[in-house]
Amino acid sequence: MxxxxxxxxxxxxxxxxxxxxSGGGGPSFTATGGQVTSGDGCIGSGNVLQGSTVDCSRxxxxxxxxxxxxxxxxxxxxxxxIEGNPARTAFRMRVVMWCAPIAVRGQYQYKLKVxxxxxxxxxxxxxxxxxVLLWRVLDPSRWSPPSGGEPAPPARVRxxxxxxxxxxxxxxxxxxxxxxxxxxxxxxxxxxSWLDPGExxxxxxxxxAKVSYLDRDGQLRTIRFNFHEDDLxxxxxxxxxxxxxxxxxxxYYDGRRIVAVCPQGAWGPRVPANxx
Numbered sequence: 671m672x673x674x675x676x677x678x679x680x681x682x683x684x685x686x687x688x689x690x691x692s693g694g695g696g697p698s699f700t701a702t703g704g705q706v707t708s709g710d711g712c713i714g715s716g717n718v719l720q721g722s723t724v725d726c727s728r729x730x731x732x733x734x735x736x737x738x739x740x741x742x743x744x745x746x747x748x749x750x751x752i753e754g755n756p757a758r759t760a761f762r763m764r765v766v767m768w769c770a771p772i773a774v775r776g777q778y779q780y781k782l783k784v785x786x787x788x789x790x791x792x793x794x795x796x797x798x799x800x801x802v803l804l805w806r807v808l809d810p811s812r813w814s815p816p817s818g819g820e821p822a823p824p825a826r827v828r829x830x831x832x833x834x835x836x837x838x839x840x841x842x843x844x845x846x847x848x849x850x851x852x853x854x855x856x857x858x859x860x861x862x863s864w865l866d867p868g869e870x871x872x873x874x875x876x877x878x879a880k881v882s883y884l885d886r887d888g889q890l891r892t893i894r895f896n897f898h899e900d901d902l903x904x905x906x907x908x909x910x911x912x913x914x915x916x917x918x919x920x921x922y923y924d925g926r927r928i929v930a931v932c933p934q935g936a937w938g939p940r941v942p943a944n945x946x
Contacts (some may be wrong), residue, residue, distance in 0.1 A: 749762070749763055749764070749919075749920075749930060749931065749932030749933070749936055750762040750763050750789075750922070750929075750930045750932075751789070751790075751929070751930060757790055757791075758790050758791045758792040759790045759792060759794065759924070759929075760788075760789045760790035760791075761786055761787060761788050761789055761790060761794050761865075761922070761930075762786070762787045762789055763784060763785070763786045763787075763920070763922060763930070763932055764784070764785045764786075764932070764938070765782050765783070765784055765920060765932060765936075765937035765938055766783040766784065766785050766872065766893060766895065766900070766938045767782075767783050767881060767893060767937075767938045767939050767940070767941050767945075767946060768780065768781060768782045768783070768937055768938070768939075768940055768941075769781050769940055769941060769942065769943035769945075770906075770911070770940075771854075771856075771943045772854075773854075773855055773905055774846065774848060774854070774855060775814050776812060776907060776908050776909075777812070777813070777814070777905045777906055777907055777908060778905075778906050778908060778911050779855060779856060779903055779904065779905055779906070780803060780903070780904045780906055781856050781901060781902075781903050781943055781946075782901070782902045782903075782904075782920065782937075783872075783895060783900050783901055783938075783946055784801065784871075784872075784900060784901075784902055784920070785870065785871055785872035785900065786862075786865060786870070786871040786872075787865075787868075787869070787870045787871070788865040788866065788867055788868060788869050788870075789867075789868075790867060791867055792867065793864045793865065793866060793867070794864065794865045794867075795863070795864060795924070795925070796862045796863070796864065796865055796871060797862065797863050798821075798838075798839050798841070798842060798858060798860045798862075798902065799821070799822065799838055799839070799923075800922055800923050800924070800925075801838075801839050801902055801920060801921070801922060801923070802827075802836040802837055802838055802839075802920075802921045802923055802928075803836070803837045803904045803906065803917070803919070803920060803921070804827070804829065804834040804835070804836055804837075804917070804918035804919060804920075804921045804928070804931060805834060805835045805837065805906070805910045805916055805917055805918070806832070806834055806835075806913075806915075806916050806917075806918065807835075807910065807913050807916050808824060808835035808837075808907060808909075808910040808916075809907060809909055809910075810823060810824040810835065812907035812908075812909060812910075813837065813905060813906075813907050814905065815840060815841075815844075815905060816840055816841075816844045816845055816846040816855065816857075816905070817846050818841075818844045818846065819840070819841035819844040820841070821838040821839060821840055821841055822838045824836065824837050824838075827921075827923075827927075827928055828927075828928075829918070829921065829927075829928040829931065834918055834928075835910075836921065836923065836928070837904050837905070837906060838904070839858050839860070839902040839903060839904050840857065840858045840903045840904065840905060841858065842857075842858050842859065842860050842861070843857050843858065843859065844857055844858070845857035845903075856901070856903050856943060857901075857903060858901060858902055858903045859898045859899050859900070859901040860900070860901065860902055861899070871900065872895065872896075872899075872900045874894050874895050874896050875896060878894035878895065879894070879895055879896065879897040879946070880892050880893060880894045880895070881893045881895075881939070881941050881945050881946065883939040883941065885939075893938070893939075895946060897946065898946075901946065917934060918931055918933065919931045919932050919933035919934050919936075919937075920932045920937075
């Protein structure tokens with residue numbers, strides 16, 4: 671059971687973002703003239719990249735994740751403890767890219783590729799259960815995990831003097847088959863437990879899988895990463911997604927409280943789900 675707690679958050683720009691070195695195998699998706707040339711595993715197809723989001727043409731009910739308006743930022747923003755914090759426990763986390771395709775049983779699946787850097791003086795616990803999505807309004811009876819493994823159910827937490835529902839990431843490697851919808855669900859791929867001081871979790875290998883996108887200045891940028899690594903998948907009831915201004919963002923839970931939150935406005939680009 672998560673234990674409530676309130677802390678301040680700071681969203682700060684990190685010069686150049688975390689270094690993404692060339693790395694692991696996997697498919698490549700490229701934005702050409704603002705168009706994603708692959709089919710969209712997110713929802714529908716023929717998506718147009720605008721800034722750091724993808725506008726989908728959909729024939730199915732759309733995912734409409736909305737958030738409180740964050741301070742102006744870029745896809746290279748990092749979220750976490752205060753920059754230069756001398757505390758033993760300090761970190762920066764970044765949602766490198768993400769998507770929110772339809773899942774099963776009236777839910778969406780938020781798929782996030784996440785990078786964490788330990789900026790403190792002690793080992794940092796980054797086990798899967800430390801990461802949660804935070805929602806103001808949610809009916810927990812509408813939530814269900816993939817068959818084959820259950821994370822902790824949604825739980826009430828306090829953050830910045832407000833209460834939220836915290837949804838944990840699905841268990842590592844657990845997805846579910848859907849008749850007539852091959853590849854309809856995605857699994858968490860998160861092999862981490864602890865980071866040493868100064869260590870970065872996302873370390874791509876050669877050759878790199880890659881996704882290219884147009885940033886908010888219209889520049890074509892490329893993200894290199896390991897395919898099917900560094901991924902956290904969360905099931906979210908559709909009723910929570912469809913509520914205006916209901917989503918706070920990705921939170922880090924230290925075992926006692928929510929320590930920091932990365933709002934969706936500070937995430938990297940939204941890309942086709944089968945791109946990573």
